[in-house]
Amino acid sequence: MKAVISASRDNLLGLDKSDLRELAALCEEPQFRGAQLFRNIYARRQRDFAECTELPARFRHLLSSRYRVDYPAIKARIASRDGAVRYLLSLHDGENVETVFMPDEGRLTLCVSSQVGCAVNCHFCFTALLGVKRNLEAGEILGQVMAVTAAQRIPPATPFNVVFMGMGEPLLNLAPVMKAVRILADRDGMAIPLRRITISTAGIVPKIREMARETVRPKLAISLNASTEEQRTALMPLNRKYPLSELLQACREFPLGSRERLTFEYVLLDGINDTDSDAQRVAALLGGIRSKVNLIPYNAGPDLPYRPSPLRRVLAFQKILQDHHIPAFIRISRGQDIMAACGQLRLAGMESETAPVDVAPSVSPG
Ligand code: SAH
Numbered sequence: 001m002k003a004v005i006s007a008s009r010d011n012l013l014g015l016d017k018s019d020l021r022e023l024a025a026l027c028e029e030p031q032f033r034g035a036q037l038f039r040n041i042y043a044r045r046q047r048d049f050a051e052c053t054e055l056p057a058r059f060r061h062l063l064s065s066r067y068r069v070d071y072p073a074i075k076a077r078i079a080s081r082d083g084a085v086r087y088l089l090s091l092h093d094g095e096n097v098e099t100v101f102m103p104d105e106g107r108l109t110l111c112v113s114s115q116v117g118c119a120v121n122c123h124f125c126f127t128a129l130l131g132v133k134r135n136l137e138a139g140e141i142l143g144q145v146m147a148v149t150a151a152q153r154i155p156p157a158t159p160f161n162v163v164f165m166g167m168g169e170p171l172l173n174l175a176p177v178m179k180a181v182r183i184l185a186d187r188d189g190m191a192i193p194l195r196r197i198t199i200s201t202a203g204i205v206p207k208i209r210e211m212a213r214e215t216v217r218p219k220l221a222i223s224l225n226a227s228t229e230e231q232r233t234a235l236m237p238l239n240r241k242y243p244l245s246e247l248l249q250a251c252r253e254f255p256l257g258s259r260e261r262l263t264f265e266y267v268l269l270d271g272i273n274d275t276d277s278d279a280q281r282v283a284a285l286l287g288g289i290r291s292k293v294n295l296i297p298y299n300a301g302p303d304l305p306y307r308p309s310p311l312r313r314v315l316a317f318q319k320i321l322q323d324h325h326i327p328a329f330i331r332i333s334r335g336q337d338i339m340a341a342c343g344q345l346r347l348a349g350m351e352s353e354t355a356p357v358d359v360a361p362s363v364s365p366g
Contacts, residue, residue, distance in 0.1 A: 011070040011092075012041060013146065014139020014176075016183055029059050035188065041069055042189035045146060045156055071147040072097075072140065087148055091116070091140055095133060098166055099144040101152050108160035112144045114177050115168025120202045122225075122236045124269060124298065124306045127167045135173040141180035145190065161196045165221075170199045171207035182216050194218050195257075200265065205242040208250045221263035221294075222251060226273050227281035235273070244285070251289050261327070262289060267296045268309035268317065279320035292327040 015023065020041075021034030033055060040052040047070075049055070049063040072089035075096060079085045085101045097113040117130035145162060154160065162184060164170040170177045181197055183189045197218035201208065211217065226232035232239040239247075251262055264286065268274045282293070295318055298308040309317075314330055321328035 113166035114170035138179035171204040227278040270307040274309040283324035
């Protein structure tokens with residue numbers, strides 16, 4: 001417990017209910033005060049202990065003198081024409097992560113990062129160019145949600161979705177990610193239903209199996225991105241370690257709720273993985289798995305050679321999947337720039353369309 005607190009420099013964000021009960025005990029307060037503090041920090045989103053008026057004055061003073069509730073600072077904010085807003089947030093050690101806010105016909109989604117950079121070397125991905133710098137702590141994951149909901153003035157109790165599709169591979173930072181998920185989902189925390197929280201993975205098979213055993217389990221999305229072992233290895237070298245065959249076996253064994261489906265993401269790369277035969281093979285691979293497919297037209301950028309598939313290809317791919325009774329959606333309506341912003345940090349097109357707010361290229365991961 002002490003270690004948790006000192007690691008985050010006395011910032012209480014990221015501590016769960018039992019951590020805060022311990023903290024209360026440490027402060028010679030009854031344990032239920034810890035649960036009250038939990039509600040104040042996460043449900044009411046209080047940052048100033050003086051305003052936690054249900055706590056006794058002595059405890060409030062002690063908290064104010066020793067601890068803080070710190071959100072990451074907003075370093076840059078770029079609004080797209082279609083309402084999506086991309087945030088560059090700076091962490092206590094000066095590292096930066098991206099978080100994207102996406103409003104869509106009344107449905108709000110936050111796309112959060114799980115690591116600074118990423119160790120999985122997907123050849124088409126801009127985050128991969130950074131390598132991995134470090135894992136995020138649970139508090140830094142929650143901090144993204146807190147900072148962006150505050151900046152967007154989203155009142156507590158407004159429903160929204162959280163997707164782990166920003167920087168990083170969430171299953172390579174599973175314990176802090178799951179700790180954050182439990183606090184997001186806790187009725188006394190942010191009270192976000194688990195069906196509104198999605199973890200997206202490049203396919204870390206043993207961690208998928210570990211996630212399958214969790215009692216508090218969010219939805220799972222798999223970045224498929226290819227229709228054969230060879231093609232997937234060429235695009236995602238981690239396929240050598242965790243081949244498609246083993247990945248799909250873990251998917252088949254993944255427990256699903258009664259109406260739940262696994263989501264498979266498929267980034268369509270012009271002339272690489274977007275033929276009719278690819279679509280037919282994807283349909284065959286997913287046979288027997290209760291699934292849906294999100295087709296993502298690639299977001300191109302200056303340093304990588306890949307191009308997005310033309311729309312008629314995307315539509316043909318979708319039709320083949322649908323003909324095989326696999327629900328397939330094209331993630332294009334929200335504006336290609338923002339949708340893929342989560343996996344792509346270098347968005348020249350987006351920056352030229354918008355009014356950037358002091359984005360410093362030297363620190364922006366893109
Ligand atoms: N590491 C996790 C989550 C982050 S990537 C994962 O791999 O799922 C989130 C999604 O963005 C993945 O499906 C990835 O394939 C996709 N993606 C990455 N770069 C992209 C780009 N430039 N354009 C479109 N989608 C991209």
